[in-house]
Amino acid sequence: MIEIKDLHKSYKMGSNSLHVLKGINFSVAEGELVSIMGSSGSGKSTLLNILGMLDEADEGSYTLDGVPIKNLNEKIAARYRNKFLGFIFQSFNLISYKTALDNVALPLYYQGVKRKERIEKAMAYLEKVGLANWAGHLPNELSGGQKQRVAIARALASDPKVLLADEPTGALDTKTSYEVMDLIQGINDEGRTILVVTHEHDIAQMTKRIVNLKDGLIIDDSRVNQVRALENV
Numbered sequence: 440m441i442e443i444k445d446l447h448k449s450y451k452m453g454s455n456s457l458h459v460l461k462g463i464n465f466s467v468a469e470g471e472l473v474s475i476m477g478s479s480g481s482g483k484s485t486l487l488n489i490l491g492m493l494d495e496a497d498e499g500s501y502t503l504d505g506v507p508i509k510n511l512n513e514k515i516a517a518r519y520r521n522k523f524l525g526f527i528f529q530s531f532n533l534i535s536y537k538t539a540l541d542n543v544a545l546p547l548y549y550q551g552v553k554r555k556e557r558i559e560k561a562m563a564y565l566e567k568v569g570l571a572n573w574a575g576h577l578p579n580e581l582s583g584g585q586k587q588r589v590a591i592a593r594a595l596a597s598d599p600k601v602l603l604a605d606e607p608t609g610a611l612d613t614k615t616s617y618e619v620m621d622l623i624q625g626i627n628d629e630g631r632t633i634l635v636v637t638h639e640h641d642i643a644q645m646t647k648r649i650v651n652l653k654d655g656l657i658i659d660d661s662r663v664n665q666v667r668a669l670e671n672v
């Protein structure tokens with residue numbers, strides 16, 4: 440599903456340059472649940488943003504579901520992004536003046552889905568994350584865990600091949616974190632490919648494979664015995 444080879448990325452600031460990714464190689468097969476771990480500043484978000492086509496590498500290759508991702512114009516990049524990828528962020532990134540239902544329906548709007556079908560599909564995804572009764576509420580009327588569930592429903596709405604989650608539990612308490620990871624595990628059990636960036640070892644243990652980043656390189660990449668999130672609660 441994902442194949443990257445010798446990926447490099449630097450940030451230029453004036454005459455200085457910070458070399459963040461120094462030759463990353465890895466592949467993710469369809470249906471994997473992988474965590475990318477590393478301390479703060481190790482380049483996890485930089486890597487995820489490149490995988491999410493929100494940023495481009497300076498060197499190296501990236502193939503997503505057989506499609507080489509390089510030098511695409513913004514229109515084609517946006518089309519691939521909508522078709523292939525769903526995003527989940529630490530800060531939820533919901534639209535504050537839209538209801539939970541309308542937040543989930545928004546990606547479908549951009550895909551040109553008609554209103555009636557948008558609402559039906561969005562409602563089904565809200566049900567899937569256990570929030571059918573909260574459809575008409577605004578984000579600020581929801582708890583952190585509920586907001587993240589809405590964000591997960593929104594990410595699923597466009598039926599992406601890959602879900603990319605950057606510190607999805609970073610703003611949540613421990614119990615809520617495990618509940619969100621349980622939801623993510625369930626979505627992976629259905630076969631969806633998911634990458635989770637986290638700096639928390641406990642969270643990484645709930646995936647099936649841990650990729651460790653340090654100083655711009657992968658220093659470890661191992662399969663783990665997945666811990667079921669709700670066994671922790």
Ligand code: ADP
Binds near residue numbers: 478480481
């Ligand atoms: P992580 O997500 O692992 O905490 P990041 O990928 O966000 O790490 O950042 C890696 C390094 O790159 C950090 O030193 C950070 O300050 C720097 N960095 C991240 N984004 C930018 C940017 N847009 N411009 C300049 N430096 C950046």
Ligand code: MG
Binds near residue numbers: 483485
């Ligand atoms: Mg980060």
